[in-house]
Amino acid sequence: MDAELLIVGAGPAGTATASFLAALAPALAARTLVVDQDEFPRDKVCAGAIGQRAEARLAAIGVAPEVPGVPVRALAVRAGGRELRVREDAVIGRVVRRCDFDTALLEAARARGVAVRTGVRVTGLRRRPGSIEVATSAGALSARVVVGADGVGSAVRRALGLPKGRFRAQAVEVDTPDDGSLAPDELRFDLSDRRIAGYAWDFPTLVAGRRMIGRGLYRLGREAAGGVGAAAGGDGSWPDLAALLRERLQALGVATGGLAVRRFAERGLCPSEPCARPGVLLVGEAAGIDPVLGEGIAQAVLYGEVAARYLAPRILGGDTDFADWPAALARTRLGLDLRVRARALGVVYGVRTRPFVERWLTRSHALARAGARYFAGRPVPRTWLARAVLDAGAAALLR
Numbered sequence: 244m245d246a247e248l249l250i251v252g253a254g255p256a257g258t259a260t261a262s263f264l265a266a267l268a269p270a271l272a273a274r275t276l277v278v279d280q281d282e283f284p285r286d287k288v289c290a291g292a293i294g295q296r297a298e299a300r301l302a303a304i305g306v307a308p309e310v311p312g313v314p315v316r317a318l319a320v321r322a323g324g325r326e327l328r329v330r331e332d333a334v335i336g337r338v339v340r341r342c343d344f345d346t347a348l349l350e351a352a353r354a355r356g357v358a359v360r361t362g363v364r365v366t367g368l369r370r371r372p373g374s375i376e377v378a379t380s381a382g383a384l385s386a387r388v389v390v391g392a393d394g395v396g397s398a399v400r401r402a403l404g405l406p407k408g409r410f411r412a413q414a415v416e417v418d419t420p421d422d423g424s425l426a427p428d429e430l431r432f433d434l435s436d437r438r439i440a441g442y443a444w445d446f447p448t449l450v451a452g453r454r455m456i457g458r459g460l461y462r463l464g465r466e467a468a469g470g471v472g473a474a475a476g477g478d479g480s481w482p483d484l485a486a487l488l489r490e491r492l493q494a495l496g497v498a499t500g501g502l503a504v505r506r507f508a509e510r511g512l513c514p515s516e517p518c519a520r521p522g523v524l525l526v527g528e529a530a531g532i533d534p535v536l537g538e539g540i541a542q543a544v545l546y547g548e549v550a551a552r553y554l555a556p557r558i559l560g561g562d563t564d565f566a567d568w569p570a571a572l573a574r575t576r577l578g579l580d581l582r583v584r585a586r587a588l589g590v591v592y593g594v595r596t597r598p599f600v601e602r603w604l605t606r607s608h609a610l611a612r613a614g615a616r617y618f619a620g621r622p623v624p625r626t627w628l629a630r631a632v633l634d635a636g637a638a639a640l641l642r
């Protein structure tokens with residue numbers, strides 16, 4: 244046996260699973276192997292905004308990725324010609340470059356005794372009595388348990404014969420010069436373009452130490468958009484996402500010549516879809532992240548903590564059936580969060596309900612402040628929630 248536990252994928256879901264397991268059951272760390280197809284440092288197409296709530300959980304086990312980042316204190320929402328901005332006194336998150344952040348998380352797992360092999364691509368799995376045989380570009384590996392943390396294109400998910408997932412999405416992004424149009428510590432979400440079941444973002448970022456603005460578009464895929472009754476292309480058309488991003492940049496007065504648009508898929512968690520088989524379970528984007536905004540870094544880290552708590556007693560006790568992994572996930576705060584977001588999808592992007600959501604999001608300070616606090620992982624006063632509900636009523640009455 245090459246490892247008791249083989250984690251496929253060294254993104255935040257895989258490395259967080261390894262580090263949380265090492266914290267909970269140090270003996271397991273020495274029997275854990277993380278493999279990734281890439282050599283590190285490696286980049287990941289991502290806007291890099293991570294809520295303080297995930298970094299706080301990492302800090303609780305002594306993992307504090309010391310990488311450059313832009314601290315975030317403010318959120319802005321735009322839609323229907325209005326903009327609402329809220330600002331917290333304290334930092335609520337930061338924008339990191341995934342190249343730095345993921346490498347720091349990988350090194351933290353390695354420092355806890357976890358073995359790491361990079362440049363090893365997993366191509367298939369086969370169940371054997373008492374073990375899983377994993378086919379890789381570097382030959383076969385065997386392990387008692389496999390965690391698929393290999394992201395949106397998950398080979399582990401494919402090998403298990405699981406569907407690609409209903410809530411798939413596309414995102415495009417580009418780093419643009421800092422023209423002063425965005426507060427240096429603000430994340431802006433722009434739902435103005437109803438042609439897409441999704442939104443645009445403007446996030447401050449650091450590229451090789453230089454301040455820039457990362458701008459992008461997130462759009463649900465046809466199946467997801469159709470499935471939730473969302474405005475799939477609005478008028479039924481399905482414009483190219485990169486072309487829509489260029490159009491938005493031009494409207495903002497940003498020169499588009501020479502900008503390299505990066506494109507990547509995303510997968511939101513559809514709670515009714517399976518994400519485990521005997522001896523193998525999925526975490527992070529391999530399982531599914533937030534389908535509404537495509538937020539997945541914090542979720543990947545939190546998946547790591549939840550999976551480690553789930554796995555440690557089962558691996559040590561020899562119970563590796565994992566049939567109850569989806570139910571165990573659903574009982575956690577992360578599972579609740581993802582379920583609520585999956586439910587909210589049809590309301591946020593639904594053709595008939597979206598105008599109401601836009602009115603609510605751009606008028607309710609209480610809702611936006613609650614969102615900022617939630618992102619940060621700090622308690623949200625009940626009075627704010629009550630106020631946000633009242634604001635929803637007011638938004639529903641407004642025309």
Ligand SMILES: Cc1cc2nc3c(=O)[nH]c(=O)nc-3n(C[C@H](O)[C@H](O)[C@H](O)COP(=O)(O)OP(=O)(O)OC[C@H]3O[C@@H](n4cnc5c(N)ncnc54)[C@H](O)[C@@H]3O)c2cc1C
Pocket residue numbers: 251252253254255256257278279280281287288289290291292293363364365366392393394395396397398399414415416459506507508509526527528529532537538539540541542543
């Ligand atoms: C354009 C864009 C912008 C985004 N912006 C944000 C944002 O601002 N904030 C946010 O929270 N989320 C954002 N996301 C989502 C976020 O990037 C992902 O949800 C997050 O990276 C998921 O983490 P993960 O560890 O599950 O998977 P990943 O980070 O994708 O890591 C998976 C790892 O598995 C490896 N791997 C894949 N296949 C194999 C294989 N066959 N064998 C071995 N290794 C393999 C990969 O090399 C990779 O290292 C964005 C996504 C996109 C596309």
